[in-house]
Amino acid sequence: MCDNHVRAAVAFTASLWVAGFSSAALASTSQILDIDGVRVALELVDSDFSNGTAPLVAWITRSLGIVAAYYGHFPASELRIRVSSANAGGVRHGTTFGAHGALIRLTVGREVTQTELFNDWVLVHEMTHLALPDVGSEHIWLSEGLAVYVEGVARAQAGNRNAAEVWADEARAMPRGLPQAGDGGLDHTHTWGRTYWGGALFCLLADVEIRRRTDNRVGLQTALRAVARASGGLVSGWPIERVLAVGDAAVGTHVLEELYARSKDAPLQTDLPSLWRSLGIAPAGDSFELNDDAPLAKIRDAIMRAPLDSLPAGL
Numbered sequence: 001m002c003d004n005h006v007r008a009a010v011a012f013t014a015s016l017w018v019a020g021f022s023s024a025a026l027a028s029t030s031q032i033l034d035i036d037g038v039r040v041a042l043e044l045v046d047s048d049f050s051n052g053t054a055p056l057v058a059w060i061t062r063s064l065g066i067v068a069a070y071y072g073h074f075p076a077s078e079l080r081i082r083v084s085s086a087n088a089g090g091v092r093h094g095t096t097f098g099a100h101g102a103l104i105r106l107t108v109g110r111e112v113t114q115t116e117l118f119n120d121w122v123l124v125h126e127m128t129h130l131a132l133p134d135v136g137s138e139h140i141w142l143s144e145g146l147a148v149y150v151e152g153v154a155r156a157q158a159g160n161r162n163a164a165e166v167w168a169d170e171a172r173a174m175p176r177g178l179p180q181a182g183d184g185g186l187d188h189t190h191t192w193g194r195t196y197w198g199g200a201l202f203c204l205l206a207d208v209e210i211r212r213r214t215d216n217r218v219g220l221q222t223a224l225r226a227v228a229r230a231s232g233g234l235v236s237g238w239p240i241e242r243v244l245a246v247g248d249a250a251v252g253t254h255v256l257e258e259l260y261a262r263s264k265d266a267p268l269q270t271d272l273p274s275l276w277r278s279l280g281i282a283p284a285g286d287s288f289e290l291n292d293d294a295p296l297a298k299i300r301d302a303i304m305r306a307p308l309d310s311l312p313a314g315l
């Protein structure tokens, strides 16, 4: 499944959005929702979903709550969501735009079920993009990596996923982010694996190291909350150095800046089996199991546990 967020093309996209409201008025329906204080302008370009549109609204409400709980607030006060239908089922595609106001475009199968919507990762991923300023295409690994990493953690914290299953997914997928022969640093090699999973690995390494240096008091989540609050999220553009400095200051370390310095220009080698052993994530048959005797097991569990000051999830 492909997804991206595009800020450079927002002017073009914004004009499409306006045109869509007028010329497609007969086929589309639009409504304004207030979800946890966020004004959501929802346009259903098609309404031919076999289970009706109420499950879509529940899905949007649930996903917004998951992201709001992770960040302590939803990273946009206003959001436009445009949903189109496609053949078959499932959530098919999402794209997020930020420069002229937060906009998420989604394509959903007409036969989509409530179970598929409950288990969907796409919308939480897209909404997570709203929390990070635009850092430029050279650093797209940071925006995609954060969206991949935060999606699993935020859903586990909200009870939408089992934490052990999220760790198992990470253990299976994270090797895709390792540098391949001939790769450069994260700012120079923009393959799918390095962008999505190389970025996610950066986030995991940062999360673990921040927690290790702070005696597990705070982690990447605290840094990301500070960045979202200070920047206003994707509606603004920041140099990556500012993002990392603000995040580091919030947790009282230099983990993000140091990790970036080590991985931006040269391929950073990571011993993943050793990392999983330290965290107590052990292969078990065709999956993984959690071992509470591992040295970083408490850090592992703290990552997936909602902070005490999270919004009441009610999810």
Ligand SMILES: [Zn+2]
Pocket (backbone or CB within 6 Å): 003, 004, 005, 125, 126, 129, 143, 144, 147
């Ligand atoms: Zn994305």
